[in-house]
Amino acid sequence: MPDVEHTNFTYVDTDEGMAEVLPALERAPSIAIDIEADSLHHYFEKVCLIQITIEEENYIVDPLTDMDLDPFLQVLAHKTLILHDAGYDLRMLKNSFGFETKAPVFDTMLAAQLLGYKRLGLVALIKHFCGVSLSKHGQKSDWSRRPLTPNQLQYASDDTYYLHVLAEKLHNQLEQLGRLEWHDQACKKMVRSATAEKEPPDPDRIWRIKGTSKLDPLRLTLVKHIWHWRNDEARKADRPAFHFMHNKDILKLADWVASHPHASIRKSGLLPDNCRGSRRAALENAVHQALSTPPDQMVAKQKRKKSAPAIPYCQQIIEDLRERTRKKGEQLNLPPQIIASRATLTHIGRDRISDFDRLVEEVGMLPWQADILLPDIKETLAKYPKK
Numbered sequence: 001m002p003d004v005e006h007t008n009f010t011y012v013d014t015d016e017g018m019a020e021v022l023p024a025l026e027r028a029p030s031i032a033i034d035i036e037a038d039s040l041h042h043y044f045e046k047v048c049l050i051q052i053t054i055e056e057e058n059y060i061v062d063p064l065t066d067m068d069l070d071p072f073l074q075v076l077a078h079k080t081l082i083l084h085d086a087g088y089d090l091r092m093l094k095n096s097f098g099f100e101t102k103a104p105v106f107d108t109m110l111a112a113q114l115l116g117y118k119r120l121g122l123v124a125l126i127k128h129f130c131g132v133s134l135s136k137h138g139q140k141s142d143w144s145r146r147p148l149t150p151n152q153l154q155y156a157s158d159d160t161y162y163l164h165v166l167a168e169k170l171h172n173q174l175e176q177l178g179r180l181e182w183h184d185q186a187c188k189k190m191v192r193s194a195t196a197e198k199e200p201p202d203p204d205r206i207w208r209i210k211g212t213s214k215l216d217p218l219r220l221t222l223v224k225h226i227w228h229w230r231n232d233e234a235r236k237a238d239r240p241a242f243h244f245m246h247n248k249d250i251l252k253l254a255d256w257v258a259s260h261p262h263a264s265i266r267k268s269g270l271l272p273d274n275c276r277g278s279r280r281a282a283l284e285n286a287v288h289q290a291l292s293t294p295p296d297q298m299v300a301k302q303k304r305k306k307s308a309p310a311i312p313y314c315q316q317i318i319e320d321l322r323e324r325t326r327k328k329g330e331q332l333n334l335p336p337q338i339i340a341s342r343a344t345l346t347h348i349g350r351d352r353i354s355d356f357d358r359l360v361e362e363v364g365m366l367p368w369q370a371d372i373l374l375p376d377i378k379e380t381l382a383k384y385p386k387k
Helices: 015-027 068-078 086-097 108-114 124-128 150-161 163-177 180-193 217-236 246-258 275-290 312-334 343-352 356-363 367-383
Strands: 010-012 030-037 047-054 056-061 079-085 103-105
Touching: 010 015, 010 124, 015 047, 015 056, 015 068, 030 086, 030 150, 030 163, 047 150, 047 180, 056 150, 068 103, 079 163, 086 180, 103 108, 103 180, 103 275, 108 124, 108 163, 108 180, 108 367, 124 163, 150 163, 163 180, 180 367, 217 246, 312 343, 312 367, 343 356, 356 367
Parallel strands: 010 056, 030 079, 079 103
Antiparallel strands: 030 047, 047 056
């Protein structure tokens, strides 16, 4: 296998270039694919590069040109795709181009999980299986900027070059352990999740960042107004929200303002360097609106959901299930959370679910997970009477 420094690729940024790629794409039974996006640099994130490897030929497709991508995406949709941590890539491809795969997906990260590997990153797996050390430089690049540097293009091409070999080795190990069906189930669930239509965010929850649950109404109102100021600035500038103020600083500023309601926020020492001129004026206006909110119209604390009626032996059932899942994980050389998360076991124990169909449809377990754990679930629930 060639050293990573000598990986070659074809850069595709014209319709003529794409016309030369399509025949090879149509012949290929499977395609290794990765994307680069600009989430770290823009509010409106988008796919900036699509890298593919067909056999040992590498292509970097530039979707930011005026090239017609429809023929490429139509062929891609009907090919087995090999990706690492595919959920994000598939979600971005759908959001940017409406792309949805109609063929199987082989996710190398999910495969490694089901084989019990602890280091699941692509760089670590390629080092383990291929003996090649990939560079991590380029991970935080602004991929929307043009022209791209040779180092950026090399980094992008490397991400798919080794995926075919990696997938083959992982496939063989899954087959040896009888876990190919497990992997197929996991990949199908991941694809459904990545391409599902998302519910619009709840306007009363979207601004409730970590740390707001115990705040009083004044501080909650301040956080809400400052959060919306930040979001508006991020949208206008097309930059990620954290470029304007981190969540922890929103909380600090809200607390400072609540303690100094008549002082200028300029004295807080909490404004970022880029908060000047009209941007700072907009923040001052947001703070003023929050402070001017009548007490009876301030944001109220969210009411805690009423606790479900106490279920006899519920905690004992959950702890018993956790212990049984831990032992099952040891037998299979898997972390217990791969078999069932704590939330899953709590759901099972609380509702005393011991029916296979309910475990899959209601609890959300994969069939292989339900199969493995069902005998333990039945034994555990039988130990504890309902009343």
